[in-house]
Amino acid sequence: MPKRKKRDRRVRYAFLAIVLCLAAGGAGAAVYLTSKASSANFSAQIYGAVSPRLNVIDVDFLRDNNLKFTQDKKTNFVRSLSALGQPIPLSKGNLVSDLAVSNQFLKDYARFFGVGDSKQLILHSSKKDELGLSHIKYQQKIGGVPVFGAQMLVHVKEDLSVNSAAGKLLANVSINTNPKxxxxxxxxxxxxxxxxxxxxxxVSAGKLYIFNKNLLDARFENKNHLTWEIKAVDADSGFSETYYIDATSGAILQKISNVKQISRRIFNCGNNRNRTTCRNMLGAAASRAQNDRAEGWAAAGVAEVDNVYQMMNQAHNYFQNTFGIDGANGRDGIGDNTDGHPRTSTDVYADWLIPASWGFNCPNSFFFENKLMFCNNTVNLPVVGHEYMHGVAHFNGPPLTYAYESGAIEEANADIFGQALENAVTGSSSWRIGPTGGNLWRNIVNPASLNDPDRFYSNNFYCGDNDEGGVHNNSNVISHAAYLLATGGSFNGCSIDSIGQNRMERIFYRALTVYLTASSDFNDLYDALDNACGDLYSDAICAQVRRALQAAEIDQPGRCSGTAAAPKPTCFPPYILSVSANAGHYRANQSITLRFKFSKPVRTAGAVDVFAVLNGRTAEKICSLDLSSRADDVSCSFKVNDGDSGRLRVDRIEWDVKRPILDADSSELTDMVPAEQFPKGDVIIDTAKPTGSVTINSGAKTTASHIVELALSSNDDKAGLLYRVSNNGVSYSRWDDFAATTSWNLYNADAGGGVFPTTNSGYPRTVYVQFKDQAGNVSDTYSANITFSRLTILIEEPAQLAVPTSSQPNGANLLLNIPPSALTIPGVNVTVTQTSAVVLPQISTTTVNLNPAISSSLIDVVSVPDFTISVKQGGLTTYLSGAINYWGKGAKCEGPRTYDAVVANWGDGASAKPARKDKTFYASHTYAKTFGSYKILVKVYNSCGGSASKSLYVKPQI
Ligand SMILES: [Zn+2]
Incomplete structure (x- = not known):
């Protein structure tokens, strides 16, 4: 398996680098600098002698060149150095290889690490990783003798710039390298x-080293020794130790154990519930009979026992090789020195049977803080790795609380590292876990197939209290995300590239051991994994990590929170959430701001053009969005033109496909949201000014009160329509909501009303009105006129005429006909309470019946048209004038009648006999008292001695 071997070596190498970096970071104080220098200023000082401590000038140099660095707390020398945004500057350019760049870096910077002569740093190894980063390791040597533990790592990027470097070197070494x-x-x-x-x-042949224990641990004396490194191996057991022997005195300075061997004790329970039957191995003789198996023993001949014996070693080796821990507890085993389980031992109960009192049955498997237990048929790599990982997490994790989300994280880690063990041993993972030959417990590839959740908002996500809060169900959300990271794939609308299983394992392990706390939930895990990845790998890798976790929705509150899921998972390519403008009416030259909300911060190199539909025309470009910096909320504005009207609808945005709109993870915005989402709120472009009118007191020409009623009208949309009023056309009232009628003070001083008059004269007034629509368009000015006088003459309805008597002319009637038009006197306001002509009842209609012989044709009629009243300044002069029509005959007073007299009683004690001529009379009277109420009585006498009278009131008022 050469392929696997290669991978392992790389992994181990990478881990070494991490340890080095951590050591450097841990011992120093981080200094973050913001000052920026355009280029490095390499003066002669850089090649000067190394001072015992890093001096201020040196530190300033690093700061001036915008470098991030940590310093050793004791020596002040730099322990790690990295670029902030720009490459670490070098004094020499045009270097053609990563090694040349790295060597130049040492020439320029080794002195900051305490080594003035970069020739002390000898190339040890150089490896280029799959990301294109070269990791070049140097060993410090003095006179050809290596300094124990003194190494320097320089990381060079593909563009031949130095990304970072770290090292712990021995400064100011002065030593004789000739051994005694x-x-x-x-x-x-x-x-x-x-x-x-x-x-x-x-014992091995000796190899010279310069050994300084202070370099291993600052607690020890800073003293250099020339030493021989000797490796000693026990002839029988193979146990080995490495010694550092003082090459001058022969004293043993240090010995380091090479033993990392597992010590297994597999108790064969024989499918028995009684745990004590599995404990007989402690007496060696009995144990052999029971087919137990302890470290170094021959095979027990029981498959479960022998298999788990082997798998324990494989698990032990996996964690040691991958994460450098010696057993789950870091002390050779998984025991905790209680319950008969030593720390150095890895105790397993194989073929165990769950006691009936537990309420559930085999097959199952357990980690119990100091031992592992496996039912029959559960010894396979995913299950063994799962339980062993519980042990690793127990001793190396926070540890996580075994309930709800933190418990589900614990279970997910166990499943993930069960797969890791399977992969480490067989070269691939099944991504399934369950008893051998039995029903699957979990299908990590497709959790839904077992009704398990694959994302935080899955309906399969369990929010109850059973199983410690669903730790074995809900774990699938996490382990499935880990599976996606290891294998790549598409899920929940998100596409995830494989980062490789080894990287995934390291990230999860680091998150658990460095970033999680006892109560960490899924959201915490998201941050922990992102941080862990950031420590270990490039952002391109970490972008995939975030994407897988976002596809699993663990960056969201989750189903049990009661909070709704985001419309799409965060990893979904960016899209436009909404476009909105402030709803309302806009007129020419006003700016409308369009606000675009993206689902996540986006950026593009070029401008993004916004096209909108105005007034039903074809969509046209109206503004450009500036997406040069990452933002999820961006606005652009445009001005309304004169010709624009109607509603605005944003049609689309357009961008240069060569300069795509990207989010932080380089996901590209490709789709607009559906058109119906544009826009939120109506934008009405309205450039037409409103029209309108005003009427005062229903069109009356005069008013006795300075408070009048205005009737307003406008053709504009009344919603949002405003009006204002002025008494002089210059100063206006404040804009107020439109009303069809409103009360108005003709002398409102704030609106040009001037001084209120003190005399009774008539004052012509003009009221000016303007209207303003929602867009702010202001109408022309509309006006109406009225005359104001403080004096009012009120003519009331006459009192009832006296009923004629027999002595009166039969049917004598009096009609006073006072048409309102006759009362119109410039400058005077006259109110007639009965505006129609005052038509008196023909009073004889009931009384003429006294004499049945008299017919209606005998009724006397007196009419008084053109009755006028006038008022003069300083007093009231009443004029009575009219024509009397008179004819008829009476029973007692035969023959044609003549009238004898017209008598006017002016109501203030004065009376008059109006002069008459034929059928007309005329009289006038001036009242001495200006204001009051006077009853004017007109009485007509006929030639037979009868009379009829008519009265009216005249009441001058203010
Ligand atoms: Zn478990």
Whole structure:
């Protein structure tokens, strides 16, 4: 399997790089710089002697060149260095290979790491990864002797720029590299100290190293030793240790164990519920009879026992090789020193039977904090890997709370690493988990096939309390996303490229061990995985990670939250959520702002043209969206033209396909939203000014009150229509909502009303009105006139005439006919309460019956047309004038009648006998008292001594 071997080597190498970077980052203080320098200024200082500590000038140099770096807390030397946005500047350009670039970097920067002479850094290895990044490792050597643990990594991008570098080097080394003792003598020293067995170990030939324990751990003394590295292997057990022997004194400075061996104890339960029957192995003799199997024992001959024995080793090796942990607990095993399970042991109960009291049955399998248990037929790689991962998570994770979402994450990790073990051993994953030959427990490829959820809003997502909150169902959302990352595929409208199973495993492992907390939920896991990926891989890889997790919807609140899912998962290519303009009416030269909301921040290099339909015309370009910076909410504005009218509808946006609209993960906007989503709210373009009219007091010519009623009309849309009023055409009231009628003060001073008059004269007034529509179009000015006077003459209906008596002329009648037109006097307001002619009842109609011989033809008629009243300034002069028509005859007073007299009683004590001539009379009277109410009585006497009278009131008023 050469292919697998290659992959493993790469993985191991990458892990080493990570550890180095972490060590560098962990020991130093991060300094983030924002100052930017256009180019590096390499002055002579850079090649100067290395100072014991990094000085201020050096730090300034890094800052000036916009570099991010961390410094060793003790020595101040740089431990890691990376570019911020631009490549790390080098003093020499035009370098043709990654190695040349890397070497130049060392010439320019090694001194910042404590090594002034870059020749001390010898190329160790160079590897280019699948992303095009070259990882070039150097070993520090002094006089050809390597410094133990002193390595430098330089990462060069495909464009031959240095992306970052990290290293922990030994500064100011001054040491004699000639050993005083030989390598053989050092080996002998190891042999002498050997206590693992009675036999002397096999020792390697010595290899010289400069050894400084302070480089391993800052707690130790910073002292350089020339040492011999000797590897010793026990002849019988194969146990080995590596020694560092002082090449001057022969003293053992350090020994490092090479043992990472698993110690397995498989208890064969023989499909028995009684756990103690599986514990007899502790007495070795009994255990063999039970077909148990402990480390180094021959095969038990029981498939379950022997298989799990082997798989434990495979699981142990996978986690050690991949993540550098020595057993799930990091201490050789999965035990916790309780319940008879030592830390160094990996204890398994095989072919175990679940006690009846548990309420559920085999097949199943368990991790129990210090041991693993497998029912019959559950020993297969996905299941064994699953349970072993529970152990890894228990000892290396937060650990996660085993309930609800955090519990589902725990279960998902177990499934994912069950698949990882299967892949590590067989070269591929089945993405299925269940007992051998039995019904599947979970189908990670297609969770729905087992009614399990494949996304956070799946109807299969379980929101109840059973199974610790559905940890074995809901886990599928996560493990399915991991499957998509490992294999690639399309899901939930999102397309995910495979990032490879190994990368996926590293990302999940790092998220668990670095970023998750005990109560982390799916949303936390999203961030944790994104962060973990960002630590390990390029953004192109992490974009796929985000996409798979977004397809699984774990960046959203989820089904159990009661919050609705987003219309589309976040990974869906960007689309326009909505286009809106402020609804309303707009007129020429006003700007309408169109607001586009995208489903996520987008960016394009070019402008995006917006086409809209105005007034039913063909869609035309109206404005351009600026998408040069990432934004999800972008606006553009345009001005309404004179000719525009009607409704606005945004038709589409157009962009240059060579410069697509992209989101952060380079997903391309390809589709517009359906047209009916345009626009939100009506935009009416209205450039026509409203028309209208105004009438005062229904068209009256005069008014006694300065408060009048205005009747308004307009042809415009009344919604949003405003009006304002002025008394002089210059100063107007504030705009108010349109009303058909409104009360108005002719002397409103705020609207040009002027000074209220103090005399009774008539004052012509003009009222001006304007209208304004929603778009702000203002009408022409409309006006109406009226005359205001403080004086009003009120003519009331006459009192009832006296009933004629027998002495009166039979049927004598009096008709006062006062047409309103006759009362129109310039400057005076006259109110007639009975506006029609005052027609008196013919009073004789009931009384003439006193004499049945009298017919109606004998009725006397007196009419007084053209009765006029006039008022003069300073007093009231009443003029009475009219024509008397008189004829008829009476029973007692035979023959044609003549009238004898007309008598006028003016109501203020004065009376008059109006002069008469033929059938007309005429009289006038001036009242001494200006204001009051006066009853004017006109009485006509005939030649027979009868009379009839008619009265009216005259009431001058203010
Ligand atoms: Zn589990």
């Amino acid at each position: 003792i030989t390598g053989r003598a050092a080996g002998d020293a190891v042999k002498r100290s050997w206590q693992k067995s009675d036999k002397a170990p096999k």
